[in-house]
């Protein structure tokens with residue numbers, strides 16, 4: 632696979648173009664600020680009265696109504712939540728999506744699952760950072776970057792890939808590496824990663840470890856530090872140098888326990904369940920469930936959020952983190 636870096640990308644594909652960032656949340660603020668700091672012309676499309684409107688103003692933007700911003704733009708990046716994108720597309724984007732413009736996404740959900748169907752005479756591309764938006768900004772500011780995936784769904788101008796690669800460079804992604812993919816591959820792997828490993832898998836593992844220790848009579852504070860707090864420190868080592876570097880740093884006792892007990896925790900049964908989750912993603916069953924959940928006003932998400940907030944690990948964690956002034960409140 633070819634991986635693209637700064638030297639492969641040419642910002643001039645976006646020079647003299649106006650880039651509209653729709654949404655100023657996790658990804659939106661990071662893309663807008665990074666692109667502007669990279670010397671590109673950025674405008675922000677936002678509804679008035681929302682929390683992020685004031686934040687964008689405080690960062691020096693003059694937010695426009697989404698439809699007005701789309702009318703002025705050559706490039707439109709969709710950075711409102713996936714579940715609201717189809718409505719914003721119909722109301723603000725579609726009427727202003729004239730030939731030769733580029734419609735962009737940071738996640739392929741709505742294109743891959745057919746919730747947004749752009750006209751044939753525009754470029755449709757994706758630059759998907761493989762990291763949370765706040766880190767896309769933080770890494771850029773310290774001269775680094777978050778790796779990105781890039782994909783072209785429609786190439787009306789013949790320059791779609793180069794334009795998208797310039798965008799990836801503008802947000803700092805090409806410092807870390809830009810990997811070519813398809814909307815389908817990004818959507819399916821992203822959903823799988825967040826459900827089975829990065830968010831769903833990790834939080835379930837943390838809670839299971841915490842509950843096991845507390846139910847066995849150990850102090851919740853000890854269980855918190857062991858199963859949650861230290862995880863970040865261990866993952867930092869894995870991030871910096873892979874599994875082997877983490878194993879080099881931990882004690883031989885820990886390494887022996889890791890290698891002999893780890894596979895008893897993540898068993899073949901767990902992998903079988905991962906395959907079932909992947910199949911639900913590939914078949915569109917998860918997408919249908921999520922779309923219907925939103926149409927029904929999110930009863931399941933709201934109930935689960937409430938239940939999770941009441942978990943003992945959250946209460947203990949809040950108390951312990953309050954004693955660490957270097958953590959953001």
Ligand SMILES: NC(=O)C1=CN([C@@H]2O[C@H](COP(=O)(O)OP(=O)(O)OC[C@H]3O[C@@H](n4cnc5c(N)ncnc54)[C@H](OP(=O)(O)O)[C@@H]3O)[C@@H](O)[C@H]2O)C=CC1
Nearest residue numbers: 654655656657658681682683710711712715737738763764
């Ligand atoms: N979060 C992440 O780190 C990642 C996200 N992505 C993708 O990036 C895209 C954006 O996600 P993310 O940054 O999490 O989004 P956020 O939830 O952070 O987006 C919030 C922004 O969207 C606006 N918004 C929310 N609802 C509406 C609405 N109904 N009408 C108009 N504006 C609205 C908010 O405005 P207001 O303040 O007015 O509510 C705010 O500016 C998604 O496609 C996501 O899959 C990809 C990789 C990682």
Ligand SMILES: CC[C@](O)(C(C)=O)C(=O)O
Nearest residue numbers: 760761762763821825829
């Ligand atoms: C892991 C969650 C994520 O996929 C991400 C930050 O990359 C998301 O969609 O937020």
